[in-house]
Amino acid sequence: SQQGEEDPQALSIQEGENATMNCSYKTSINNLQWYRQNSGRGLVHLILIRSNEREKHSGRLRVTLDTSKKSSSLLITASRAADTASYFCATVRSSNTGKLIFGQGTTLQVKP
Amino acid sequence: NAGVMQNPRHLVRRRGQEARLRCSPVKGHSHVYWYRQLPEEGLKFMVYLQKENIIDESGMPKERFSAEFPKEGPSILRIQQVVRGDSAAYFCASSRPDQNEKLFFGSGTQLSVL
Numbered sequence: 001s002q003q004g005e006e007d008p009q010a011l012s013i014q015e016g017e018n019a020t021m022n023c024s025y026k027t028s029i030n031n032l033q034w035y036r037q038n039s040g041r042g043l044v045h046l047i048l049i050r051s052n053e054r055e056k057h058s059g060r061l062r063v064t065l066d067t068s069k070k071s072s073s074l075l076i077t078a079s080r081a082a083d084t085a086s087y088f089c090a091t092v093r094s095s096n097t098g099k100l101i102f103g104q105g106t107t108l109q110v111k112p
Numbered sequence: 113n114a115g116v117m118q119n120p121r122h123l124v125r126r127r128g129q130e131a132r133l134r135c136s137p138v139k140g141h142s143h144v145y146w147y148r149q150l151p152e153e154g155l156k157f158m159v160y161l162q163k164e165n166i167i168d169e170s171g172m173p174k175e176r177f178s179a180e181f182p183k184e185g186p187s188i189l190r191i192q193q194v195v196r197g198d199s200a201a202y203f204c205a206s207s208r209p210d211q212n213e214k215l216f217f218g219s220g221t222q223l224s225v226l
Contacts, residue, residue: 040222043205092213097213105153
């Protein structure tokens with residue numbers, strides 16, 4: 001099955017709440033990335049975490065990586081209506097390549 | 113700086129016709145990737161090209177699909193004799209040679225096969 005599987009598939013929260021999305025993968029990786037996709041648009045790179053890192057922050061985003069469990073989580077704090085989008089994790093097996101293996105994505109709806 | 117430009121935004125073809133999708137990478141980016149996204153699914157890798165070279169085409173269907181990235185001009189994804197199952201969003205992404213892991217995506221071409 002697909003490397004990089006997210007759960008939940010869909011998440012609906014109120015503005016101001018935190019949103020947590022999880023991603024599991026199967027093979028060894030060099031790094032794991034999170035992307036956001038607004039409806040009908042291309043993907044926007046959010047954050048990259050390398051296999052030797054455990055946690056990374058970027059603004060309201062916090063990403064964790066547990067290579068022993070082959071899993072990652074993306075936390076969006078103090079969510080806003082503008083955060084409504086689909087979120088995908090993608091793994092990279094080798095360094096210096098953009099060949100990404102994407103999961104199915106989590107659709108996040110933030111209600112104002 | 114302009115981002116990755118894809119055209120057309122929407123493309124409608126009848127079964128058996130050819131589809132040509134174009135991608136102009138970010139200026140200075142010499143690596144191009146093509147991905148396909150079916151409805152309600154994540155993106156699936158198709159092909160990785162550098163100028164005048166196909167580096168990895170492991171995700172390309174064996175028949176009817178081809179890609180190129182010439183020395184001059186945009187990258188082209190070509191689908192011959194399209195079938196309904198080819199209907200999908202096709203995304204192009206580019207990267208710098210020294211930051212090949214970080215991709216910049218275009219807005220995609222939505223291909224509809226009637």
